[in-house]
Structure formats: C-alpha cells, structure tokens
Amino acid sequence: MRNITDNIRQIESKIENFSKSHNRENNAVKLLAVSKTKPAELIEQAYLAGQRRFGENYVAEGVEKIQQLKDLSDIEWHYIGPIQSNKTQQIADNFDWVQTLEREKIARRLNEQRPLNLPELNVLIQINISGEASKSGITPEELMPLAEKIAQYPRLKLRGLMAIDSKAVDNQATSPNLIKMAALFHQLQSEYDNIDTLSMGMTDDMESAIAAGSTMVRIGTAIFGQRDQ
Ligand SMILES: *Cc1c(COP(=O)(O)O)cnc(C)c1O
Secondary structure: OOOOOHHHHHHHHHHHHHHHHOOOOOOEEEEEOOOOOOOHHHHHHHHHHHOEEEEEEEHHHHHHHHHHOOOOOOOOOEEEOOOOOOHHHHHHHHHHHHEEOOOOOHHHHHHHOOOOOOOEEEEEEEEEEOOOOOOEEEEHHHHHHHHHHOOOOEEEEEEEEEOOOOOOOOOOOOOHHHHHHHHHHHHHHHOOOOOOOEEEEEEEEHHHHHHOOOOOEEEEEHHHHHOOO
C-alpha cells in the first residue's frame, strides 16, 4: 500500500487523463474522498496532501471525525449514507452536503433543523438508476415532484443528483445507466438554478462515470485502501 499522498496524486492524474480522453473540460470533475471506516489520522494525511472534500456513510462515525478535525479549515463534509429520521438533526448540524436525499419527510426535517448560523445545506437527490431492489434512491419518474418540494425549502440548496451504478465492470467504456443519469441531470438543470453536481463514479467505474458526464467521483478504496467492514 503506497501512502495516501501518492494515492491522491494518482487519482487526480487519472481524473485528468479520463477527462481529456472523454472531451470533458479541465477541472470539470471533482474528487470526493470517501473516508468511511477510516480513522481521522488518515483523513488528516489526505488533507495535508490538499484534499478538501470528504464523504462519510454513518452518522455517529462521521460526526465524531468532524469534531476531531474541526480545526482544519475549508474541509467540506458530505453525507453519503442512508438517512434515518432520528439522525437528521445531527446531519443538519454537522455536514455541508447530503448526497442521499430520497424522501420528502427527510428533506422537511433537514430544512427545519439546519442551524441558522450555518449556510444552506447542499443536497443531491439519489436516483436508483439500476432499479435494483437492494439500492437506495427514487425512480426517475419521482425526480421532478421531489425536486419541486425541495426547491421550496429555504435552508436546503438543491445542487443535483447522485447515483450508484450496478456492479461496475472494470474499464467498461460506457454505462447505459450513467448515460441516463446525465440526461436526468440536464433535465433538472433546465428547470432549476444552481444545479451543478452530478455525483457518480467510484473506484471501479470512475472512467465510465467521467465519460458519461460525472462532475464528482466518490473514491474510497483507491485512496485509503480496502475496508475490512
Ligand atoms: C463506499 C462508497 C463509495 C466509495 O467506494 P470505493 O469503491 O471504495 O471507491 C462511494 N460512494 C458511496 C455511496 C459509498 O458508500
């Protein structure tokens, strides 16, 4: 296992190369480092290498690390796990982004609970683009009605969409699911302001996601190594 700085440099250069080869603009694809199950010390190493965006999947674990690392300036914390309604207060208090919004009730609670001394909570709607029962997210048909509700909440800022593709095939050049996501994203952009984030692509499907138009890849394993859990 190489060190975290090397891993980040390697991912950054892959993002740059895939962007070039798929005709994406320079710097159109941002990197979210997924730090779930990894200790705060490793996040700090990534921070020292210049990484600023981090993703956590579990509320208690994420909040603990956010508190531990609160002296590092400019960190942006993204919540990317399933949301239970009894956890929304902690999410609203601690995170900058929520990528996994899929229910109106949760949106309403986050809006009510977002502290007034913090900026609006940035949110992405999660789409179950593969249609697999095991995956979270709404259907494409449910997108516009949910977006309309979210747009009315003053403490939430709708920024776009998030998806997890069905089991990625390594080096697959294109994914029909991810191409469908890009079409939904453009539809949302045509109806709302501030829609600038299409979060898709993980360690194993980064290239097909960038080819399809992802603006944020969520990378865990390739930065922090395998997870035991
Ligand atoms: C764990 C996780 C990732 C990162 O996956 P890797 O394959 O380790 O890069 C990305 N997105 C979500 C929602 C995750 O839960």
